[in-house]
Amino acid sequence: xxxxxxxxxxxxxxxxxxxxxxxxxxxxxxxxxxxxxxxxxxxxxxxxxxxxxxxxxxxxxxxxxxxxxxxxxxxxxxxxxxxxxxxxxxxxxxxxxxxxxxxxxxxxxxxxxxxxxxxxxxxxxxxxxxxxxxxxxxxxxxxxxxxxxxxxxxxxxxxxxxxxxxxxxxxxxxxxxxxxxxxxxxxxxxxxxxxxxxxxxxxxxxxxxxxxxxxxxxxxxxxxxxxxxxxxxxxxx
Amino acid sequence: xxxxxxxxxxxxxxxxxxxxxxxxxxxxxxxxxxxxxxxxxxxxxxxxxxxxxxxxxxxxxxxxxxxxxxxxxxxxxxxxxxxxxxxxxxxxxxxxxxxxxxxxxxxxxxxxxxxxxxxxxxxxxxxxxxxxxxxxxxxxxxxxxxxxxxxxxxxxxxxxxxxxxxxxxxxxxxxxxxxxxxxxxxxxxxxxxxxxxxxxxxxxxxxxxxxxxxxxxxxxxxxxxxxxxxxxxxxxxxxxxxxxxxxxxxxxxxxxxxxxxxxxxxxxxxxxxxxxxxxxxxxxxxxxxxxxxxxxxxxxxxxxxxxxxxxxxxxxxxxxxxxxxxxxxxxxxxxxxxxxxxxxxxxxxxxxxxxxxxxxxxxxxxxxxxxxxxxxxxxxxxxxxxxxxxxxxxxxxxxxxxx
Numbered sequence: 001x002x003x004x005x006x007x008x009x010x011x012x013x014x015x016x017x018x019x020x021x022x023x024x025x026x027x028x029x030x031x032x033x034x035x036x037x038x039x040x041x042x043x044x045x046x047x048x049x050x051x052x053x054x055x056x057x058x059x060x061x062x063x064x065x066x067x068x069x070x071x072x073x074x075x076x077x078x079x080x081x082x083x084x085x086x087x088x089x090x091x092x093x094x095x096x097x098x099x100x101x102x103x104x105x106x107x108x109x110x111x112x113x114x115x116x117x118x119x120x121x122x123x124x125x126x127x128x129x130x131x132x133x134x135x136x137x138x139x140x141x142x143x144x145x146x147x148x149x150x151x152x153x154x155x156x157x158x159x160x161x162x163x164x165x166x167x168x169x170x171x172x173x174x175x176x177x178x179x180x181x182x183x184x185x186x187x188x189x190x191x192x193x194x195x196x197x198x199x200x201x202x203x204x205x206x207x208x209x210x211x212x213x214x215x216x217x218x219x220x221x222x223x224x225x226x227x228x229x230x231x232x233x234x235x236x237x
Numbered sequence: 238x239x240x241x242x243x244x245x246x247x248x249x250x251x252x253x254x255x256x257x258x259x260x261x262x263x264x265x266x267x268x269x270x271x272x273x274x275x276x277x278x279x280x281x282x283x284x285x286x287x288x289x290x291x292x293x294x295x296x297x298x299x300x301x302x303x304x305x306x307x308x309x310x311x312x313x314x315x316x317x318x319x320x321x322x323x324x325x326x327x328x329x330x331x332x333x334x335x336x337x338x339x340x341x342x343x344x345x346x347x348x349x350x351x352x353x354x355x356x357x358x359x360x361x362x363x364x365x366x367x368x369x370x371x372x373x374x375x376x377x378x379x380x381x382x383x384x385x386x387x388x389x390x391x392x393x394x395x396x397x398x399x400x401x402x403x404x405x406x407x408x409x410x411x412x413x414x415x416x417x418x419x420x421x422x423x424x425x426x427x428x429x430x431x432x433x434x435x436x437x438x439x440x441x442x443x444x445x446x447x448x449x450x451x452x453x454x455x456x457x458x459x460x461x462x463x464x465x466x467x468x469x470x471x472x473x474x475x476x477x478x479x480x481x482x483x484x485x486x487x488x489x490x491x492x493x494x495x496x497x498x499x500x501x502x503x504x505x506x507x508x509x510x511x512x513x514x515x516x517x518x519x520x521x522x523x524x525x526x527x528x529x530x531x532x533x534x535x536x537x538x539x540x541x542x543x544x545x546x547x548x549x550x551x552x553x554x555x556x557x558x559x560x561x562x563x564x565x566x567x568x569x570x571x572x573x574x575x576x577x578x579x580x581x582x583x584x585x586x587x588x589x590x591x592x593x594x595x596x597x598x599x600x601x602x603x604x605x606x607x608x609x610x611x612x613x614x615x616x617x618x619x620x621x622x623x624x625x626x627x628x629x630x631x632x633x634x635x636x637x638x639x640x
Contacts, residue, residue, distance in 0.1 A: 052639065056636055056639065061559065061634075061635050061636045061639075062636055087558070087561055087563065088561065090559075090560075090561050091560065091561020091562075092561070096559055096560065096638075098638070098639060102556065102638065103556075104553045104556055104557070105247070105553065106240075106243050106244045106246070106247035106248070106553070107238075107240075107243055111238060111243065114238060115238055115240070115557075115560070116560050116561075118238055119557075119560060119561055119562050119563070119566065120561070124238060147247075163560070175639060
């Protein structure tokens with residue numbers, strides 16, 4: 001059960017070290033971030049700065065070497081030590097949206113959303129209804145029976161957002177979600193993140209290079225050489 | 238939602254073609270078992286149908302189905318005199334190859350003991366049994382002859398009066414039934430020149446003989462047909478078939494006959510065993526080994542197909558893991574596809590086999606037991622061949638979806 005009065009996610013002193021000895025590389029150093037429910041956070045930084053390492057750590061895919069992660073009030077990771085079943089926790093409480101190819105190619109738009117619900121033990125009938133509601137909410141219900149290859153980039157991202165929101169996660173993580181989109185569609189997708197965060201009370205972290213849509217974010221972080229720092233929005237925008 | 242079916246639906250054409258390929262391979266595996274059954278059935282069919290309880294054959298031989306056997310025709314009468322024997326008949330059997338309509342024409346010639354045996358026991362699909370001592374024949378349909386057709390074999394012409402089905406010799410050649418006398422005539426046919434040379438040689442030998450010096454009139458006998466010469470043995474037959482009286486032990490009669498030092502006697506079961514342990518056994522082992530090899534090849538091909546299908550789905554599998562799919566969901570996706578491929582192929586193999594097997598030159602007999610056995614094998618190779626794909630899928634990490 002998620003506690004809404006707790007932060008959507010709280011990452012404390014995350015450090016990730018790859019290799020050891022002479023080949024040791026510190027990809028992330030003492031990174032801390034707190035995201036409230038309904039807050040939209042942008043994570044900026046050049047390539048290789050450690051943004052994806054941070055995102056996969058808080059997404060419970062690639063645990064940090066040290067530090068703590070709390071999601072929705074649950075103490076999930078203590079360093080690389082999992083305090084719960086990460087796969088099950090991720091299924092229920094974390095949503096993902098990526099740059100491209102993030103839909104299953106042999107499932108249509110509705111099924112791509114429905115599968116996330118069915119994996120979380122929803123009945124096929126209920127999952128179908130909820131999937132159609134989400135697609136309708138995101139403006140792509142008329143494309144619900146189309147395969148991903150028949151959808152535009154923007155439509156694919158909307159379906160991916162619908163899937164990410166399917167199980168009402170505490171936190172939604174997006175990695176360069178507008179990189180493959182034109183500026184107008186990219187802006188629309190960013191606004192969509194802001195809308196779903198506010199409507200669903202989901203904490204959203206978006207890794208982006210796109211400076212054009214930063215006004216939609218509540219908080220902005222920047223990462224450089226594995227060090228995470230909070231920026232003043234007024235300074236960055 | 239069944240992910241395996243959704244994936245197949247998405248790549249339906251390719252999956253169907255792959256399944257047809259696997260199906261054709263399995264059809265060959267199925268056919269191998271059927272060919273073996275056919276060989277065994279064909280080999281023992283004659284022994285079973287002809288209904289003899291005992292076979293008297295040349296001494297120390299295993300009978301006409303295993304090797305050359307020659308016994309005198311008088312043996313028929315000797316056998317009939319044994320207590321407990323109700324019937325004894327000549328058995329003449331050999332294979333010949335002639336030419337018909339410009340093509341090789343092989344047939345197994347079987348002589349019936351006229352007039353006791355007119356071929357009434359032969360299951361006819363057209364025509365009638367033999368009705369006269371000479372120049373009639375009953376032919377298996379596989380020989381391709383027509384009812385009423387006349388065939389010249391040796392110096393004589395024989396009319397096809399009956400057509401039978403599934404009467405095949407152990408070598409796979411269709412059987413043609415003649416009277417024993419005609420069968421011998423076909424077997425020992427010699428050209429006119431060969432007869433003339435033999436008679437001439439006989440005369441020359443006679444002229445050098447002291448007997449002819451004392452009785453010059455004997456030399457006139459040398460040029461007569463061999464059948465008219467008492468000093469020359471009559472043509473011989475392959476074996477004598479014996480039927481024992483109801484209630485009499487065949488083993489007891491066999492014990493009596495086995496006391497004769499010039500012949501050997503075998504029961505029907507022994508004859509069948511000689512066949513199955515002789516040439517048929519080698520064919521059985523050959524077909525069995527070939528079947529094992531084909532099964533292995535089918536398993537390897539299926540494994541490679543499933544591995545390739547899994548490789549193509551790596552990104553989807555990573556995505557599924559990322560959104561929290563449990564391992565059984567991923568394993569089920571691959572295993573279900575393996576089973577669908579295996580049993581789809583099996584169904585195609587069965588349906589294709591039903592159409593193809595009757596076209597084979599030798600009989601292909603697919604039994605229920607063989608079908609069940611192959612189904613179990615298909616289940617096993619489907620599971621085994623999916624292991625490679627499952628192993629690959631288990632190595633996939635969710636972060637591979639991010640790339």
